[in-house]
Amino acid sequence: MSGIRGGPVKMQKMLFELMLVVGLSLGAIQRPDYDDTPDPEFLNPSWMASIPDDQPLSEVTMPGTHNTMALFGGVYAECQTWSLASQLRAGVRFLDVRVRHVKGNLTIHHGVSYQRAHFGHVLEGVADFLRKYPSETVLMRVKEEFSETYDIYGAVVDYIHRYAHWDLLWHSRLVPTMAEARGKLIVLQDFSGPDLGMRYGSLDIADDWKVPTLLHVEEKWQSVYEHLEAAPTGNKAQIFLTFSSGAGVLAYPRVVAQRVNAQLYNYLRAKTDLEQRFGIICMDFPASPMIQMIIDFQLKEVVKRRLAFDSVPNKLSLKYTFSSLRKKMKHLAA
Secondary structure (H helix, E strand, O other), X not given: OOOOOOHHHHHHHHHHHHHHHHHOOOOOOEOOOOEOOOOOOOOOOOHHHHOOOOOEHHHOOEEEEOOOOOOOOOOOOOOOOOOHHHHHHHOOOEEEEEEEEEOOEEEEEEOOEEEEEEXXXXXXXXXXXXXXXXXXXXXXXEEEOOOOOOOOHHHHHHHHHHHOOHHHEOOOOOOOEHHHHOOOEEEEEOOOOOOOXXXXXXXXXXXXXXXXXXXXXXXXXXXXXXXXXXXXXOOOOOOEEEEOOOEEOEEOHHHHHHHHHHHHHHHHHOOOOOOOOOOEEEEOOOXXXXXXXXXXXXXXXXXXXXXXXXXXXOHHHHHHHHHHHHHHHHHHHO
């Protein structure tokens, strides 16, 4: 090995990487960018209420979770630690749901790992959330995983009727406005069959999820960076979706997220004074401050509009002002 140029250095890097994979903490970390504790630091369940009704959903910046239901199965399968209900209340509005199809049943899987839930549990959770918070909308990618029937449409429809209701869905390929989307589940259909909602493939997507080793994390971040940079000037009629998640044999989801989330947090923090549309930012193990930062991007313009409106006296405020002046004048005259 000593006779190979760069050999010892490369070997040291690989050994160090292996030590990191084996030795890094498997939980109980709560940073501003990364959280693999059981519960969010704080909640933000109704943040979409402040978005104007006429704003297209494609111009909303929102947080999402990759493999939303992947809470079990060990370090190679686990991508989240918060329950579905906690994710939604924390502010997550894009869900990535993988279903295994066996004889009409749709169980939730991440690869071979069964996630102790079925598609009905997801639908019930979303329906319950939207009943409590009708100002919100939820986008859900639905994809077949660990089965290859390529025919899940009938089962998905059956589950919708059994565990939610047909009118809960946004039944169009078109991008809705916030007014049209409120209280709706928007299925991003990543399977064949008649339209249930929008087609997943209609989004502008960056999902370079393969990160073979920790030495490839920088390549992953570059993919995320380039797509986020393109989003503000991209087609405003198209939803942008950027996955910050990644994994590989020597880089399981937690350790990739610990590195990429930190870079993502710093990137977004540097952009906070700019008014930009980033679309959906989909993460493993997001933290509440990161989610809040993502949410805040489109609210700046809303706050500005509200302040501008409040600074212009309307007829009602002028009437109140004159009435107050008359009362004061009468009091002085008395």
